[in-house]
Amino acid sequence: MARNTGPVCRLCRRENMKLYLKGDRCYSDKCALERRSYPPGQHGQRRGKLSNYGLQLREKQKIKRIYGLQEKQYKNYFKEADRQKGVTGTNFLVLLERRLDNTVYRLGFANSRSQARQMVRHNHFLVNGRKVNIPSYLLQPGDVVAVREKSRQIGAITEALDAVPRRGVPAWLELDKEKFQGVFRSIPTREEMNLPVQEQLVVEFYSK
Template identity: 80%
Template sequence: MARYTGSVCRLCRRETMKLYLKGDRCYSDKCAVERRNYPPGQHGQSRGKFSDYGLQLREKQKIKRMYGLVEKQFKTYFKHADRQKGVTGTNFLILLERRLDNAVYRFGFADSRSQARQVVRHNHVLVNGKKVNVPSYLLRPGDTVTIAEGSRQISIINDALEALPRRGLPSWLELDKAKYEGIFKTIPTREEMNLPVQEQLVVEFYSK
């Protein structure tokens, strides 16, 4: 599957906000958004206001890049959310938060979502005691995510765990750091997710 292989700092600058795509660097003074908080390119500093469509597009791109998805995946999640009962935008964000690679990142087993995706694909993660190497696997309330015993000495996993207090653990997750084990306790509410995005703009974008 196609993946963006360019500079991820450039993506943050394009959205003029930190998407936390590069782990520790995003919290340091080396962060590209801190140093140059304007879109990349020759005309980055002189771009005017966006139209309604432009705002909707930018919000879609922001969320898509934040979770590291390609357009086809992203739109599939939206269609799934649209078929569910409740608020489409909230359902959409919940589906993204339920992804295994996102949970691995949230638990602190990886420094970024892209790193979490790699940890999952390399068979370092168990779900309810069974190896799962599919980053898009959707967790359910009560599911347990564990780092495989033979993978607990990997430095990137331990370094990420040490850095977890900096970004915090969401209220819908529970972590036993000593056991390298996390529990997806419940489906989060929109207030609990506390994401700096306007998902309604994405709903409007796909409703045209």
């Protein structure tokens, strides 16, 4: 699968908000957005007001970059959300939050979603006692995500767990640090997700 290999701090500056793509660096004074709070590029400081289409596009790009998805995969999630009953925008965010790599990050086993994706790919996690190495695997309520016994001494995982008190664990997840496992307790509500995004703009973008 294609992935972004360029400097990710530029993405935060482009969206004018912290996307937390670099783990601990995003919480320090080294954060690029703290140093230069304007879009990257030669004309970054002179960009004017966005049109309605521009606002919709920026919101689409923001969510795509937060979860580290490619365009085709992102659009497929939206189509699936549109087919489901309920509010399309909320369904869309729920699908993204149910991804295994996102859940690994949310539980605190990784410092960023890209790191979580790599760890899942490298077979460091079990779901309900079975090895799963597909980052896009969608979790169901009651599923247990655990670090494999052989992987519990990996420095990146222990360091990420030490940072859990700072980041916190969402209400729909339950972490047991001693057992190196967590439970996907329930489908999150829009209020619980507490994401600084306007998903309705994405719905409008794809409704054209």
